[in-house]
Amino acid sequence: MTETSPADSGRIAFLGLGHMGEPMAVNLIKAGFDVVGFDVVPAAVGAARDAGVPCVDSALEAVAGAAVVLTMFPSGAILLDAYRGVGGPGLLESAPPNTLFLDCSTIDVAQAREAAEIALAAGHRSADAPVSGGVVGAEAGTLTFMMGAEETDLAHITPLLEVMGKKIVHCGGHGAGQAAKICNNMLLGISMIGAAEAFVLGEKLGLSNQALYDVISTSSGQCWAVTTNCPVPGPVPTSPANRDYVPGFAGALMAKDLGLALNALEHAGVAAQLGPLAARIYRKFADEGGAGRDFSGIITEIRGRSEG
Numbered sequence: 045m046t047e048t049s050p051a052d053s054g055r056i057a058f059l060g061l062g063h064m065g066e067p068m069a070v071n072l073i074k075a076g077f078d079v080v081g082f083d084v085v086p087a088a089v090g091a092a093r094d095a096g097v098p099c100v101d102s103a104l105e106a107v108a109g110a111a112v113v114l115t116m117f118p119s120g121a122i123l124l125d126a127y128r129g130v131g132g133p134g135l136l137e138s139a140p141p142n143t144l145f146l147d148c149s150t151i152d153v154a155q156a157r158e159a160a161e162i163a164l165a166a167g168h169r170s171a172d173a174p175v176s177g178g179v180v181g182a183e184a185g186t187l188t189f190m191m192g193a194e195e196t197d198l199a200h201i202t203p204l205l206e207v208m209g210k211k212i213v214h215c216g217g218h219g220a221g222q223a224a225k226i227c228n229n230m231l232l233g234i235s236m237i238g239a240a241e242a243f244v245l246g247e248k249l250g251l252s253n254q255a256l257y258d259v260i261s262t263s264s265g266q267c268w269a270v271t272t273n274c275p276v277p278g279p280v281p282t283s284p285a286n287r288d289y290v291p292g293f294a295g296a297l298m299a300k301d302l303g304l305a306l307n308a309l310e311h312a313g314v315a316a317q318l319g320p321l322a323a324r325i326y327r328k329f330a331d332e333g334g335a336g337r338d339f340s341g342i343i344t345e346i347r348g349r350s351e352g
């Protein structure tokens with residue numbers, strides 16, 4: 045742990061108290077940080093207050109005395125609107141000079157770089173630190189943070205992140221955290237489709253799921269999609285397949301992240317084939333009933349198309 049006290053970080057305005065934000069804010073408070081929360085949805089504010097997060101009535105009130113503005117929003121468009129303000133002053137204008145804007149949402153790489161640019165131009169500091177680990181990791185304080193930040197801002201951010209997570213990877217300058225996150229999740233989406241196709245093929249060829257698992261998990265096809273989040277029930281008791289694909293990591297979030305990966309592939313001029321295909325497959329899965337199911341539920345769609 046870093047040798048600083050929570051008071052050294054100053055007040056944290058925590059904006060976006062949803063599935064992830066609320067438990068992250070609770071962990072900061074439990075560790076002694078001075079946190080004030082806000083969410084645009086009154087029910088989220090109510091739930092956060094019940095969980096022990098002191099909340100105020102507006103985002104501008106929250107950021108007024110803040111040293112750090114931590115955001116956990118659904119999208120980059122929402123983040124940029126909040127920074128700039130829509131029909132009134134935004135967060136950048138309302139925060140004290142040199143505030144550290146720490147965005148933990150998963151957003152487009154280009155939007156993350158734009159957010160950093162406008163924060164710096166307004167006299168503030170900026171870092172992107174998207175997470176992996178889901179709601180379970182947010183509650184347990186075991187998230188992984190992928191950081192895009194200047195070296196000089198790391199010392200300020202690290203004590204907060206160490207409370208909310210167990211692994212912090214400094215990926216590079218502004219936007220690098222988001223870049224790493226979408227590269228990882230693009231690979232995850234592709235590998236889950238591959239794992240699901242392998243298990244459906246195994247079923248068709250008369251293999252038991254356990255026999256195929258025993259081979260893949262100790263052979264060159266081994267991957268997280270098989271050994272931790274196995275798309276068939278049985279071999280990995282904790283995988284969502286054992287509870288009818290209750291997430292876990294929801295299909296809607298995988299579709300969102302693959303959409304961000306698709307933007308980045310196009311932007312960067314990468315002649316990828318599997319990333320765009322995975323994005324299409326998960327968009328369809330989410331649109332046709334899979335949005336609230338674990339992304340490993342893609343196997344039921346593959347099985348369905350393989351009948352007859």
Ligand code: NAD
Nearest residue numbers: 060061062063064065083084085088117118149150178179
């Ligand atoms: P969520 O929709 O539950 O929470 C987002 C919250 O932001 C909502 O409560 C919403 O009302 C609030 N909000 C929107 N605009 C706001 C504004 N202008 N000011 C204040 N609050 C505002 O989403 P979530 O599941 O908590 O995810 C948050 C982010 O984390 C997303 O970017 C998501 O992609 C990412 N993420 C989620 C998971 C997961 O498992 N849920 C895992 C990794 C990353």
